[in-house]
Amino acid sequence: MKVKIGELAKMTGCEVVTIRYYEKEGLLKKPERTEGNYRIYEDDDIARLRFIRHCRQHGMSLSEIRALLAFNDNPNSSCDWINALIKQHIEDVEKQIDDLIHLKNHLENLYHKCDGGKKEGCGILKSLIDGENCKYCQKMKCQKTH
Missing domain, CATH: 1.10.1660.10 (Multidrug-efflux Transporter Regulator; Chain: A; Domain 2)
Incomplete structure (x- = not known):
């Protein structure tokens, strides 16, 4: 065709x-x-x-x-490297899943900090401004800078 x-x-x-x-x-x-x-x-x-x-x-x-x-x-050698490639992708996906679960939990935590008041009382803004101490976030920040 x-x-x-x-x-x-x-x-x-x-x-x-x-x-x-x-x-x-x-x-x-x-x-x-x-x-x-x-x-x-x-x-x-x-x-x-x-x-x-x-x-x-x-x-x-x-x-x-x-x-x-x-x-x-031109398949003239072992395809073991393809298994290694797929294994690396699985590990990468698992890391992304962990990161997304953390993000979801962090967002849910933020969501419950707002009582619907004015800006001065907004727990979400305060948490984002203060950069709440989250061990996982700190670990991610260190990994991204290296």
Whole structure:
């Protein structure tokens, strides 16, 4: 099947500008062109773009996708590094979950500090101005500065 870029975008749920960007970054090969200079994509391009989209949905960076595509195109060694890559992503997601749980708890704590009074009595503003001492927040602040 041969499709133009707009059709490819509809088929994959990917924006046209993103498809062009993936081409520029070398994730997609340069497509053949019609006489009218329209890009034409074939089945292997469609499959490759779907692969890229799945990788992006799983939080993979362009450099990681590039490495996966290179390995997929020429699988001449062990794929153990792919397991390590996925394990690292799992660890990153677990950290994000921990951070979001902390943020939720902190926001709930702030939410209960306001009695609906005027600015001078707003516990939320006071807590944000004072920068309440939160051990987890302090730990995060130290990690972000290093």
